[in-house]
Amino acid sequence: MLQPERYSQAEIRKIQRACCRVFMSEKAMRSVVVSENQRKVLRYPFLEQLTYEEVKRAYRSNVMAYHPDRHQDKRPEDIDFFARHLEGLNDSYELLTTVFKGKRPEETATHQGRSRIIAVGGAKGGIGKSIFAANLGMQLSSLGFRTAVVDLDLGGSNIHIYLGLNQIPETTLNDFMNRRIASLAGAVVRPAHGPMLIAGNNGELGAANIPFQTKMRLIDNIAKLDADYVILDLGGSTDFNTLDFFLAADLGIVLTTLDQPAYLEAYAFIKTALQRKLNRLFGADSPFPARSNAVLKQIVQDGTRPPDNDHPRTIQDLLAAVAHEDPVSLPLITDEILNFSPCLVINRCFDRQAALKVAATLRSVACQRLSIDINHVGTISKHPFIEHSTSYLHHPLVLRPGAERFNDEMRSIAGTLGLIR
Ligand SMILES: Nc1ncnc2c1ncn2[C@@H]1O[C@H](COP(=O)(O)OP(=O)(O)O)[C@@H](O)[C@H]1O
Ligand SMILES: [Mg+2]
Numbered sequence: 540m541l542q543p544e545r546y547s548q549a550e551i552r553k554i555q556r557a558c559c560r561v562f563m564s565e566k567a568m569r570s571v572v573v574s575e576n577q578r579k580v581l582r583y584p585f586l587e588q589l590t591y592e593e594v595k596r597a598y599r600s601n602v603m604a605y606h607p608d609r610h611q612d613k614r615p616e617d618i619d620f621f622a623r624h625l626e627g628l629n630d631s632y633e634l635l636t637t638v639f640k641g642k643r644p645e646e647t648a649t650h651q652g653r654s655r656i657i658a659v660g661g662a663k664g665g666i667g668k669s670i671f672a673a674n675l676g677m678q679l680s681s682l683g684f685r686t687a688v689v690d691l692d693l694g695g696s697n698i699h700i701y702l703g704l705n706q707i708p709e710t711t712l713n714d715f716m717n718r719r720i721a722s723l724a725g726a727v728v729r730p731a732h733g734p735m736l737i738a739g740n741n742g743e744l745g746a747a748n749i750p751f752q753t754k755m756r757l758i759d760n761i762a763k764l765d766a767d768y769v770i771l772d773l774g775g776s777t778d779f780n781t782l783d784f785f786l787a788a789d790l791g792i793v794l795t796t797l798d799q800p801a802y803l804e805a806y807a808f809i810k811t812a813l814q815r816k817l818n819r820l821f822g823a824d825s826p827f828p829a830r831s832n833a834v835l836k837q838i839v840q841d842g843t844r845p846p847d848n849d850h851p852r853t854i855q856d857l858l859a860a861v862a863h864e865d866p867v868s869l870p871l872i873t874d875e876i877l878n879f880s881p882c883l884v885i886n887r888c889f890d891r892q893a894a895l896k897v898a899a900t901l902r903s904v905a906c907q908r909l910s911i912d913i914n915h916v917g918t919i920s921k922h923p924f925i926e927h928s929t930s931y932l933h934h935p936l937v938l939r940p941g942a943e944r945f946n947d948e949m950r951s952i953a954g955t956l957g958l959i960r
Contacts, residue, residue: 540553540587540589540590541586541589541638541783542637543583543586543587545830546636546643546644547705548851548912548914550643550878551583551879552643552880553588553644554570554586554634554638554868555570555583555586555633555634555873555877555879555910556631556873557631557634557635557644558570558585558586558589558594558631558635558860558875559571559869559870559874560624560627560628560631560870561597561598561631561632561635562597562599562601563597563601563626563790563862563866563867563869564597564862564866564869565859565862566585566597566739566867567873568855568858568859568862568869568873569585570583570585570586570589571858571873571876571910572623572813573698577836579790580934585705588684590916591635591636592847594632594635594636594639598632600689601628601746602625604629605621605624605625605628605721605867606621606625607621607622607625607867615895616828616829619829619831620827620829620830620867621867621936623730626869627870631761633779642869643939644773645905647707649770653762653763654761654764654765654766654767654768654769655767655768655769655789655790656760656761656768656769656771656787656788656789657675657768657769657770657771657789657790657791657792657956657958658741658770658771658773658784658785658788658790658792658944659671659672659675659770659771659772659773659792659794659811660773660781660784660785660789660791660792660793660808660812661775661793661794661795661804661805661808662708662735662773662775662777662796662804662805662807662808663774663795663800663801663805664695664774665774665775666775666794666795666796666798666801666886666887667794667796667820667887667919668692668772668773668775668794669692669697669698669701669772669888669950670701670886670925670936671792671884671886672688672698672734672771672793673688673698673701673702673936674701674772674837674936674937674945674949675770675952675953676702676733676734676768676770677702677710677732677733677936677951678937678950678953678959679738679767679768679770679939679958679959680733680734680735681736683777683938684767684768684958684959685735685765685766685767685768685935686701686734686735686766686769686770687727687734687735687736687737687766687768687769687770688734688735688736688737688769688770688772689712689736689737689764689769689770689771690712690736690737690738690739690772691712691739691771691773691774691781691784691899692739692741692746692772692773692774692775693712693739693741693746693749693773693774693780694741694746694747694774694801695775696711696712696738696739696740696741696746697740697748698736699730699738700728700931701931701936702732702733702734702736702931703731703733703931704728704730704731704736704917706882706922707738707740708728708736708738708744710726710727711726711737711738711739711740711922712726712730712737712738712739712740712757713739713740713743714726715748715757715760715833716746716749716753716757717748722760723757723760723761723763723764724736724760724763724764724765726738727764731936732938734770735766743908745887747774747780748937749780752851754783754784754895758783758784758787761787761943762787762923763960764861768884768958769785771785771788773785775804777807777808777811777812782811782815783815784814785808785812786815786816790882791879792881792882792883792884792916792956793805793809793811793881793882793884793913794875794883794884794885794886795882795883795884795885796886796887796888796895797885797888797889797890797893797894797897797900798886802897802901803902805883806901806904807903808903809881809905809909809911809913810905810908810909812879812881813876813879813909815870816938817839817842817843817875817876818836818839818840818843820835820839820872821835821836821839821868822836822870823926827871830865830867830868830871834841834864834865834946835861835864835865836862837854838855838857838860838861840859841860841942842854842856842857843880849868853907853908853910854876854908854909854910854911855910856874858872858873870919871959876910876911880910880912880913880914881910881911881913881914882897882913882915882916882956883901883902883913883914883915883916883940884899884917884918884919884952885898885915885918885919886918886919887919887920887921888918888919888920888921889920889921890951891918894918895915898913898915899915902914902915916947916952916955916956917948917951917952917955918943919945919948919949919952920945920948922941922942922944923941923946924939924940924942924945925945937949
């Protein structure tokens, strides 16, 4: 029997993913989807009762069912997909075997050799996303990490101001989007203090309305920037561009304040980001072309529509429908859900207890309705020295008198996120 309490959250997620792949059934779904009550009383009932015999049996039966040799009559892309599925199945079986031998799942280094992308989002303007992104950049660059901040608030770009620049740099993101420069790296500017910057220019007509292809080219080039960390400062809405930038990151941070509209919008942002992620799985731009399928697409669309009064829609219902229609697609969708674990920061906090309550409520609702975990990684106080500053020129925030507590809070969050040691 497994003892889930021995493992970290990240390790549990790896074990859950492996279970979904090995079982591909309702049973596996229960490793992902647990109700709030179960989580409180018995955190992972499926894992706690799992035996190695069951794992072996499920593995063998799925190898038999999905071995590409048995599907030679299918479309080439399906055969290819089954071959990849088999690889995943073998890796998952190996991982579960290791765990049942009492060892920890191996660390997988996913960021080696490329920058780590951190998105700062959360619907609603004016809650401090840009201040947070700019200062996270300053903290990381002051510790010697090569850090770049990208202004992706296409309609409201202003992060250059928080980084101490009094005007929009000559070359910006827009030059890349309009193909005036070939690579995004050509838009990097280096302010006197702090991180590298790729600024935006929302004064240009149409800057906020970019076509899908431009967005994809932008995301592709962001991943190629030569830096340890790339921080994306997002706009305050749930339009597809903003959601796609958020989803392109390795780490997604959602900001809110204690204002009710702000935390309701933070939840809406998280929910729509997950819906967007799932809706892209089986559609025309699916990352798994062999699974792009009108029936599955419709199932996800139906499953992520607003609920009607009689039928609140949950992720459980959606997974059950996918498992029924095409079991081999189940691990794809459960992987997406398990890999989606946004981090929450509460900004402009004036009451610690209220902040803990807001974080706990968001976490509980997200767990129940979306089957995801929201990680509350820290709180930033309401700082008069930020609120009352009239200009950031020549004095980036971290260097200002009175900024010590703010710096401590930012560093603590960076530590909790595992960005610094
Ligand atoms: N921790 C804080 N304490 C006090 N004021 C803050 C704090 N964070 C942000 N602000 C204020 O909120 C305003 C909006 O911040 P900004 O980062 O531009 O928001 P957003 O990017 O979410 O639109 C800023 O003018 C700043 O003065
Ligand atoms: Mg902003």
